[in-house]
Each structure stands twice: as structure tokens, then as C-alpha cells.
Amino acid sequence: MIFETHAHFDDEAFDKDRDSLLSSMQQNGIGTIVNATASRKTVEQSIELTKKYPFIYTTIGVHPSDCDEMDDDELKWLEEMCSYDKAVAVGEIGLDYHYDEPSKEIQKKWFEAQIEMARRVKLPLIIHSRDAAKDTLDIMKALRSEEIGGDIHCFSYSVEIAREYLNMGFYIGVGGVITFKNGKKLREVVEYAPIDQIVIETDSPYLAPEPYRGKRNSSLNLPLVAQRIAELKGLTTEEVIEITEANARKLYNL
Numbered sequence: 001m002i003f004e005t006h007a008h009f010d011d012e013a014f015d016k017d018r019d020s021l022l023s024s025m026q027q028n029g030i031g032t033i034v035n036a037t038a039s040r041k042t043v044e045q046s047i048e049l050t051k052k053y054p055f056i057y058t059t060i061g062v063h064p065s066d067c068d069e070m071d072d073d074e075l076k077w078l079e080e081m082c083s084y085d086k087a088v089a090v091g092e093i094g095l096d097y098h099y100d101e102p103s104k105e106i107q108k109k110w111f112e113a114q115i116e117m118a119r120r121v122k123l124p125l126i127i128h129s130r131d132a133a134k135d136t137l138d139i140m141k142a143l144r145s146e147e148i149g150g151d152i153h154c155f156s157y158s159v160e161i162a163r164e165y166l167n168m169g170f171y172i173g174v175g176g177v178i179t180f181k182n183g184k185k186l187r188e189v190v191e192y193a194p195i196d197q198i199v200i201e202t203d204s205p206y207l208a209p210e211p212y213r214g215k216r217n218s219s220l221n222l223p224l225v226a227q228r229i230a231e232l233k234g235l236t237t238e239e240v241i242e243i244t245e246a247n248a249r250k251l252y253n254l
């Protein structure tokens with residue numbers, strides 16, 4: 001069954017129909033979902049979801065755009081949450097230079113602190129990196145992140161950068177962008193990357209694949225992503241679903 005490696009079902013976009021939508025997942029072939037967190041509030045909401053649905057797991061982490069008010073107490077709290085038995089990764093953490101705030105210094109500080117946390121709690125990293133290719137790679141190399149492992153979610157960089165992460169043993173997270181007209185760069189990365197280092201994700205409610213671009217996304221759209229990868233790799237959609245599920249189980253130790 002399909003393994004959704006990254007979605008945000010705690011988002012208010014799902015407030016009206018969250019339960020009916022999540023209840024329909026397994027009968028539609030979505031076997032497992034990892035709900036990604038971005039802040040203390042979303043960690044709490046995400047843990048609630050994992051308690052309600054046996055097939056949902058959670059990451060634990062603060063997103064670079066949400067780390068402006070982070071402090072040592074919050075880091076300590078996050079580390080405690082990592083011992084929860086359905087916590088499967090530290091994320092999404094990283095750098096996002098698309099907006100000016102929080103400052104690069106603050107983002108780097110908490111990115112590094114959460115990588116070290118992942119090392120202590122022995123969970124893989126879910127990396128968010130936007131417009132920050134060099135700094136992200138520099139920090140990850142300096143902190144020997146290849147010893148921790150994980151996934152570069154919603155991968156948006158070139159084949160050259162992909163090669164670095166693949167050589168470090170990381171997985172490349174591929175979502176709806178692969179179906180976009182302007183998704184050529186990601187299609188080149190997928191053509192280049194070994195299929196056993198690719199996982200699929202939606203980043204719901206964002207980044208719905210064609211023909212639903214701009215609408216609310218959900219894991220039910222993942223067959224469209226798998227289909228596009230299959231075309232690029234000369235595989236069947238079923239094979240892509242099967243292989244990426246096995247990859248995701250390795251990534252999250254499930």
C-alpha cells in the first residue's frame with residue numbers, strides 16, 4: 001500500500017472533514033501516513049492524530065520559519081516528545097531563506113540544535129530546505145548528518161545537490177511538483193536518483209499535483225505522483241508504490 005511520508009493533517013484546511021477523510025485513507029490504498037510537525041502546537045495536534053489512527057505516525061520538530069521564539073526549554077520538551085512510541089523522525093527542520101524572518105542566525109542555531117537532538121534520540125532527520133542549498137548542505141556535512149540519515153523533503157534543488165545527499169545515504173522526497181509544467185528540475189533529479197532512495201509525499205494541504213494544482217491536497221492524490229515517477233523510471237505505478245513503501249519503512253524504521 002502507498003506510504004505517505006510527509007503531510008500536515010493537523011492543518012486547519014482539514015478542520016471541516018478531517019475525520020471522514022482520514023477514515024477513508026486505507027480503503028483507498030493509503031496504508032501509512034507520517035504527519036509532519038512544524039511547531040510545539042502542531043506536535044501536540046499531531047500526537048493526538050496518532051492516538052486516533054493506528055496507521056498515522058508523527059515527526060517531532062520545529063520548522064525554520066517557526067523557530068523565532070524557540071528556546072532551550074522548548075528544545076528539552078521536544079526531546080521528551082521524541083521518546084513517544086509513534087514518533088518516527090525529527091522534523092521538519094532546516095533552513096528557509098525564502099522570507100527574511102527569522103534571521104539566518106536564528107534558523108541555523110535551531111537547525112543545528114535539532115540535528116544534535118536527533119543524534120541523541122536516534123531518530124532520522126526530515127529536512128526542509130528552501131533557497132538555502134549551500135548553508136543546509138554545509139551544516140549537515142559539518143555535523144556528520146550521514147551518520148543519522150533521513151529524508152530531504154519536497155526536494156527542490158539540482159541534480160548536483162541531489163548527488164551529495166544521495167551519497168550521504170539520504171532519501172529524496174518527491175511530491176506534486178513532479179507533475180507541474182515547471183517541475184523539470186525535479187524530474188531530472190528523479191531520473192538521476194536510484195529508485196531505492198526515493199520516497200513519495202504530498203506535503204498536504206499544499207502542492208497538489210496536476211490536474212488539481214492550487215486545490216487542497218491530500219494523500220489520496222499520491223497515485224498521480226507514483227504514476228509520474230513510474231513513467232520516468234520505466235516502471236509500473238504498482239512497482240513504484242511497492243518500492244517507495246519499502247524505502248519509507250527503512251527510512252522511518254517501521
Ligand SMILES: [Zn+2]
Nearest residue numbers: 006036092203
Ligand atoms: Zn511539510
